[in-house]
Amino acid sequence: MEKFKRKVFYLGGFDPRGVRFYHQLYRDQAERYSRLSGEALEVSARRAGPASSAIWTVTNHSAGVETDYEFLRWEDLVGKVWIRNPLALAWRSIGTYSAHARHMQFWRMRKLRQGPVITILYPPLLAILIPLALALIPALLLSLLLPFWAAALIGICISAALSGRLLNKLIVPWLLRFMYYNHTVAAEGPGAEMEARLDQFAARIVEEMDGPYDEVVFASHSNGTIYAMSVLRRILELRGGRPLPGNFIVLTLGQVVPVIALRKDARWYHADLKALDDKPFRLIDFSAPPDGAAYHDVHPIHLVSDRCAARVELLSPRFHLFYEPENYHGGWSNKYEAHFDYLRVGDRLSPVDYVSLTAGRRTIDEAIAQFRTIP
Template sequence: MEKFKRKVFYLGGFDPRGVRFYHQLYREQVEKYARLAGEQMEVSARRSGPASSARWTVINHSAGVEADYEFLRWEDLVGKVWIRNPLSLAWRSIATYAAHARHMQFLRMRRLRPGPVITILYPPLLAVLIPLVLALVPALLLSLTFPFWIAALIGIGASVLFSGRLLNKLIVPWLLRFMYYNHSVAARGPGAEMDARLDQFAARIAEEMDGPYDEVIFASHSNGTIYAMSVLRRLFALRGGAPLPDNFTVLTLGQVVPVIALRKDASWYHADLKALDDKPFRLVDFSAPADGAAYHDVHPIRLVSDQCAARVDLLSPRFHLFYDPENYNSGWSNKYEAHFDYLRVGDRVSPVDYVSLTAGRRTIDEALAEFRMIA
C-alpha cells in the first residue's frame, strides 16, 4: 500500500523549553493515541534540520501514513528575553501595563472575548495583592501579642517565603513575561534576530510546500500564531504572490493574534495582516471558549480588514466531549496546562486532536467533516 505522506511544520509559543520538551510531549501523545485507537505507530528520534529547525519522522503503520515533522525553533531567542529576576520583572511589568493602558484596545478586545481581558489584567493585580495580604494578615494578628516592628518583620518574611510559590502556581510570572514580551514586540517589532528567523522559516516552508506530499500543514500554537501570520506574508512574497498549493493548510491552536493586532502602535503587524486580506489560503483555527488565554471565534485577518479571500474555519476543539469529567475538570482548573491541551490527546480520540491531524489517516478537511458530525 502506498503511504499517505504529510509534511508538518510546527511553530510554538513563547516557551524557553524548546524542542526537547515538545518532542517528548508529541511522542507521549502518539503513544496514548495508539493505545486508544488500536493503531501501530512510532516516532523517530529528533535530528537537526535546516534553517533553525529540528525534525523527526512519524509513521502510522495501521493507517499507512508517514509524516515528516519539522519543529521551527526560536526557544534560544525566548531564552535571551526570559526575565528571571523578580524585581526586574516587576519593574518591566509596570512599563508594560502603562503602555497597554495607552495603546491596547481593551473595549474592542472585551467585545471579542472577555476571558482574555481578565487573563491580561489579573497578573499585575495578584502580583501586588498576594504579597501584600501575606504580609499584612500575619503582621496584624501578631501585633496583638508582639511589638509592631517584630510583627511587621515576621509578616514580611512570611510574604517573601510564600508569595512566590503562590504566584507561580497561579502562573502570574509567566503571564507577566508573556505580556512584557508582546508589549515590546508590538511597540518595536520582532527585532533583527527574530525577523531573520521568520525569514528562515518562510524560506524553509516555501522550499518544501510543493514537495511530494499529499498534505502540508503549517501548525502554530499560542504566541506562535502571532508570528504565523508574519511567516505567511513572507511566504506569499517568496512566491511572487502566486497561490499556495491546494494541499497546504495553516493550522492555528489557541490563537492569540489580538494581543498584538489590537495594539494601536503595532503598525508593522497591522501591515502583515492587511497584506493577507486579498490572498487565497486555507486557515483552520482551534481555540477553546474556556481557554482564558486564547481567542475563540476571532478571525485574525478581519481584525484589520473588512475583506478576506482566505477560506477560514474558526472552531472550538470541544475538549469536554473527549475527556472524562474528572480529567476535564482537573485539567481546566490549571489554566497553564489547559492552554497546552491543543497538543494533547484526551480520554477518547478526537478527529481533530493534534495527533489525529498530524499523523492520522484523514486530511484536515476530512477530519473537520467527521468532527462536525459529532453531537
C-alpha cells in the same frame, strides 16, 4: 495500502523549553493515541533541520501514514528575553501595563472575548494583592501578641516564603513575561534576530510545500500564531503571485493574534495582516472558549480589514467531550495546562486532536467533517 505522506511545520509559543520538551510531549501523546486507537505509531529521534529547525519522523504503521515533522526553533531567542529576576520582572511590568493602558484597544478586546481581558489584567493585580495579603494578615494577627515591628517582620518573611509558590501556581510570572514580551514586540517589532528567523521559516516552508506530500500543514500554537501570520505574508511574497498548493493548510491552535493586533502602535503587524486580506489561502483555527489565554471565534484578518479572500474556519476543539471530568483542565490554577491541551490527546480520541491531525490517515478537511458529526 498506498502510503499517505504529510509534512508538518510547527511554530510554538513563547516558551524557553524548546524542542526537547515538545519532542517528548509528542512522543507521550503518540503513545496515548496508540493505546486509544489501536494503531501502531512510531516517533523517531529528532535530528537537526536545515533552517533553525529540528526534524523527526512519525510513522503510523497501521494506517500507512508517514509524517515528516519539522519543529521551527526560536527558544534560543525566548531565552534571551526570559526575565528570571522577580524584581526586574515587576519593574518591567509597570512599563508594560502603562503602555497597554495607552495603546491597547481594550474595548475592542472585550467585545471579542471577555476571558482574555481578565487573563491580561489579573496578573498585576494578584502580583500586588497576594504578597500584600500574605504579609499583612499574619502581621496583624501577630501584633496582638508581639511588638508591631516584630509582627511586621514575620509577616514579610511569610509572604516572601509563600508568595512565589502561589503566584507560580496561578501562572502569574509566566503571564507577566508573556505580556512584557508582546508589549516590546508590538512597540518595536520582533527585532533583527527574530525577523531573520521568520525569513528562514518562510523560505523553508516554500522550499518544501510543492514536495511529494499529500498534505502540508503549517501549524502554530499560542504566541506562535502571532508570528504565523507574518510567516504567511513572507510565504506569499516568496511565491511571487503563484497560488499556494491546494494541499497547504495553515493551522492555528489557541490563537492570540489580538494581543498584538489590537495594539494601536503595532503598525508593522497591522501591515502584515492587511497584506493577507486579498490573498487566497486556507486557515483553520482551533481555540477553546474556556481557554482564557486564547481568542475563540476571532477572525485574525478581520481585526484590520473588512475583506478576506481566504477560506477561514474558526472552531472550538470541544475538549470537554473528550476528557473525563476529573482530568479536564478547568479552573484558575489549570489555565496554563488548559492552554496546552491543543497539543494533547484526551481520554477519548477526537478526530481533531493534534496527533490525529498530524499522524492520522484523514486529511484535516476529512477530520473536520467527521468532527462536525459529533453531537
